[in-house]
Amino acid sequence: MRMRPDLWLVAILCALLPVAAAAQPDRRAMLTGAELRPAQSLDGAWHWSIDPYRDGIAGFHGGPPNASTRRWSDVIVAEVAERDPAALFEFDMQRSPVTHLPGSWIGHAPEMRLYQGLVWYQRDFDFTSAGPGRRTYLRFGAVDYRADVYLNGKLVGSHEGGFTPFAFDVTDLLRPGRNQITVGADSARTNDDVPPPVTDWETYGGITRLVSLISVPETHIEDYWVRLTRDGRIAATIRVAGGGADAPRVRIPALGTTILLRCDAQACTGSIAAPRRLKRWSPETPTLYAVEIEAGGDVIHERIGFRTIEVRGTDILLNGKPIFLRGISMHEEELGSDPVRAMTPAAARALLTEIRDGLNGNFVRLAHYPHSEVTTRMADELGLLVWSEVQVYWRVNWSNPATLATAQAMMTETIQRDRNRASIILWSVANETPVSEARNAFLRALIGTVRAQDDTRLVTAALLSKREGKVSTIDDPLAGDLDVLAINTYNGWYSGDPLASLPSLEWRSESGKPMIFSEFGADAQAGYHDAAPSPHKFSEDYQADYYRQTLAMARRVPFLRGMSPWILKDxxxxxxxxxxxxQGWNRKGLLSPTGERKQAFEVLAQEYARIRDSR
Known part of the structure; x- marks a missing residue:
């Protein structure tokens, strides 16, 4: 785990404190499918306290924090103060304001709307031991951007990333009865982080996804992957923690199928020929099978779809048949006037249903970071194909090996969390990154990470293109490394092209690969209309005409195999x-923040109905 340069000395000094966990083994674990296991939820009421000068991490001379500022101390301040009136505390987490998690701190109070930095969270919970021979993990769905986690005054571990889950083995830190958990959530990022500070979306700092305590057997399944391979076999790979497991297996009762696995030092693997009665997952028939993964007395009950995805020439083949991806891009932000990135199943269903039923879509680009597993599981249920992306965005420090290592860790966590989701067909390694030799080497290394983790899906990246006159050429050096090319194009919005000229623009590529228009769009404030012969930018009329003309351009691209315009909602x-x-909103959505459909929504819906019905 890479630490910000300004805190390295503090980390060394804090390691000498009695409460530090530096001498303990690495407690981190993957726990794939953690949300399927019996758990004690730690969601709900938490106390919170801002720390803009970070004095809960370091004193004003740079040394360790003293007792008066350690937000994570295992104390009840009021009780200590009653016993010793001379005791000095410059915090009191138990009397700090209360919020309900998960959800970003921008919803805690009006003054938090644009806050960037460190916020401390704390709550108590009661714990009853699950008994001997079991391990207990503390698991977070996501904390943006960096999390330092303390349990009963001891540092459990840290995580960097903002959008992927992490878990710590806390078996030996828990105590019967009352326990105290404290999290330092730090949204501040440097130019060496992924992504760097400059983006085009809300940071949404804080604890934004579920928190839970999960109890498992001593020997338990840490990671699993069950999939249909391109040669027609159902394959399974599992990793077991806590010692050897007798006869690990994967069962699919509805198919009468059992896969017996053989284990080596790395993993347990096995495969069988797919039964002829297997129903393949697709947007039209999103069939999910109950799957039981078993090892050493540990059993996980999953729901998995089986399908294949591949490229042949300029075609994308789903289950061996060409498909056109009728999609749109989406940020992780629920409908409503004051979203806080609390993606519940109902919130995810509302957004994805607008795509499937409203737009006649079969595809969603989850931009520009890994979205919640709530959303990817809902895509499985509803039958939407998914582009999943890691947050390598714009001005990354391509020359820093530590930055690459961070991106690779994020990519690995994303893949291991979601590679059982049939809906995901594309892993994206970057968005709109300027070409350079350092960037090319960085992204090729990241592509290698993807291919080492998952050889059943396609790899892409949202690229930029070269335009000369009316001709745009896909000349990115990464084209040869990707399975599917993707281009962000905003002719007529970020260019001076008259909208009527867009259909005459030409696209060329020498790669012989399929291409997706991964972004195109125009801002429109919902309810603002300007139907003059030349409608004003930001009007619904301009946005609708922009879509008409851009879609006419898209029809003329012979190797175009999909679209995910920017974006579903403001x-x-x-x-x-x-x-x-x-007013602080990107207005390129086809929906307003509260879900009101703009004119361009129907323009795209009609085009997707035409494409669907013509195939």
Whole structure:
């Protein structure tokens, strides 16, 4: 885990404190499918306290924090103060304001709307031991951007990333009865982080996904992957923690199928020929099978779909048949006037149903970071194909090996969390990154990480293109490394092209590979209309005409195999500050923040119905 340069000395000094966990073994674990296991939820009421000068981490001379500022101390401040009136505390977590998690701190109070930095969270919970021969993990769905986790005053571990889950083995730190958990959630990022500070979306700092205590047998399944291979076999790979497991197996009762696994030092693996009666998952028939993964007395009950995805020439083949991806991009932000990135099943269903039923879509690009497993599981249920992306975005420090290692860790966590999801067909390694030799080497290393983790899906990245006159050429050096090319194009919005000229624009590629228009779009403030012969940008009329003309251009691209315009709904973005039309929102959504459909929504829906019905 890489630490910010300004805190390295503090980390060394804090390691000398009696409460530090530096001498303990690495407690981190993957726990794939953790949300399927019996758990004690730690969601709900938490106390919170801002720490803009980070004095819960370091004193003002740079040394370890003293007792008066350690937010994570295992004390009840009021009780200590009653016993010793001379005791000095410059915090009191038990009397700090209360919020309900998960959800970003931008919803805690109005003054938190644009806060960037460190916030401390704390709550108590009661724990009853699960008995001998079991391990207990503390698991977070996501904390943005960095999390330092303390249990009963001891540092459990840290995680960097903001969008992927992490778990710590806390078996020997828990105590019967009352326990105290404290989390330092730090949204501040440097130019060496992934992504760096400058983006076009809301940071949403804080604890944004579920928190739980999960009890498992001493010998338990840490990671598993069950899939249909391109040669027609159902394959399974599992990793077991806590010692050897007798006769690990995977059962699919509805198919009458059992896969017996053989184990070596790395993993347990096995495969069988897929039964002829297997129903393949697709957007039209999103069949999910109950799957039991068993090892050493530990059993996980999953629901998995089986399908294949591959490329042949300029075609994308789903289950061996060409498919056109009728999609749209989406940020992880629930409908509503004040979203806090609390993605519940109902919130995910509302958004994805707009795509499937409203837009006649079969595809969603989950941009620009890994979205909640709530969303990817809902895509499995509803039958939407998914592009999943890691947050390698814009101005990454391509020359820093530590930055690459961070990106690779994020990619690995994303894949291991979600590679059992049939809906996911594309792993994206980057968005709109400027070409350089350092960037090319960085992204090729990241592509290698993807292929080492998952050889059943396609790899892509949202690229930029070269335009000369009316001709755009896909000349990115990464084209040869990707399975599917993807281009973000905004002709007519970020260019001076008259909208009527867009259909005459030409696209060329020498790669012989399929291409997706991964982004195109225009801002429109819902309810603002300007139907003059030349409608004003930011009007619904301009956005609708932009879509008509851009879609006419897309019809003329012979190797285009999908689209994910930008974007399903307006989303928060502090960089967008036009006082009339934006007010801190990117308005390229086809829906308003509360779900009101703009004119362009129907334009795209009609085009997707035409494409669907013509195939």
């Amino acid at each position: 989303f928060r973005s502090p960089r967008r500050q036009h006082p009339v039309y934006q």
